[in-house]
Amino acid sequence: MKRERGAMTALYPLPVVLVTAGAGDEADMITIAWCGTVNGSPPMAAVAVRHSRHSYSLLCRTREFVINVPRAGQADVVDMAGLESGRAVDKFRTYGLTAAPATHVAPPLIAECPVNIECVIRHQLELGSHDLFIGEVVAVHADEELLDEKGGIDVARLDPVAYMEGEYWSLGARIGEFGFTAPIVRQRTQAAAGAADAGTAAPAESSDTGTASARPSGES
Numbered sequence: 060m061k062r063e064r065g066a067m068t069a070l071y072p073l074p075v076v077l078v079t080a081g082a083g084d085e086a087d088m089i090t091i092a093w094c095g096t097v098n099g100s101p102p103m104a105a106v107a108v109r110h111s112r113h114s115y116s117l118l119c120r121t122r123e124f125v126i127n128v129p130r131a132g133q134a135d136v137v138d139m140a141g142l143e144s145g146r147a148v149d150k151f152r153t154y155g156l157t158a159a160p161a162t163h164v165a166p167p168l169i170a171e172c173p174v175n176i177e178c179v180i181r182h183q184l185e186l187g188s189h190d191l192f193i194g195e196v197v198a199v200h201a202d203e204e205l206l207d208e209k210g211g212i213d214v215a216r217l218d219p220v221a222y223m224e225g226e227y228w229s230l231g232a233r234i235g236e237f238g239f240t241a242p243i244v245r246q247r248t249q250a251a252a253g254a255a256d257a258g259t260a261a262p263a264e265s266s267d268t269g270t271a272s273a274r275p276s277g278e279s
């Protein structure tokens with residue numbers, strides 16, 4: 060039995076990140092949970108920012124941002140940066156974080172965050188309480204120790220933070236990988252094709268030779 064709860068935000072888990080905006084001494088960071096990957100080619104990411112945030116005016120002015128992905132061990136900084144405004148405090152200095160130069164944009168990277176995604180704003184959508192800033196990813200930096208032998212990011216080593224219903228969570232166990240159901244899907248597709256050809260259900264083929272398709276680079 061389900062209970063309707065009305066119109067609300069209810070999509071979990073959310074990644075939670077520190078977004079840097081502004082340049083030089085005015086650079087600020089804001090904790091953002093309403094964010095995500097929104098395009099593959101070119102790669103794009105989006106962040107939703109309320110008009111009242113100090114970071115909102117910086118984003119509108121400099122049209123660039125960096126998504127800094129924190130580790131679970133940095134949840135305290137994530138929380139603090141989401142409670143105080145850069146109008147009142149220098150968050151870099153207060154939290155003892157290092158503003159490192161980005162390679163393609165003006166806002167700095169947070170050196171202590173293991174992954175930094177540099178973005179140039181291509182679209183700004185007024186949604187209501189928040190504007191959605193859609194940025195083209197122009198560079199990604201990742202700590203060497205996170206990279207696997209193929210250059211991909213080993214998420215177990217990254218240990219990112221999820222935000223759900225006002226709580227910070229770290230991720231649990233790995234439960235599969237892209238394409239792990241491919242043998243089942245293939246078998247079903249072949250059975251359907253056989254049934255269409257013969258007018259009867261085709262015998263199920265062995266699926267033990269099926270291998271998962273190559274995982275697309277971050278595409279969903």
Ligand SMILES: Cc1cc2nc3c(=O)[nH]c(=O)nc-3n(C[C@H](O)[C@H](O)[C@H](O)COP(=O)(O)O)c2cc1C
Pocket residue numbers: 075087088089090091092093094107108109111112113114115137138140141142143144145146189222
């Ligand atoms: C876990 C968490 C998630 C948040 N997500 C968002 C968000 O997605 N968008 C937003 O505008 N504010 C979000 N906030 C609130 C801002 O981070 C907060 O108002 C911050 O102090 C603004 O900083 P600024 O004024 O220096 O830009 C979040 C806060 C927390 C603690």
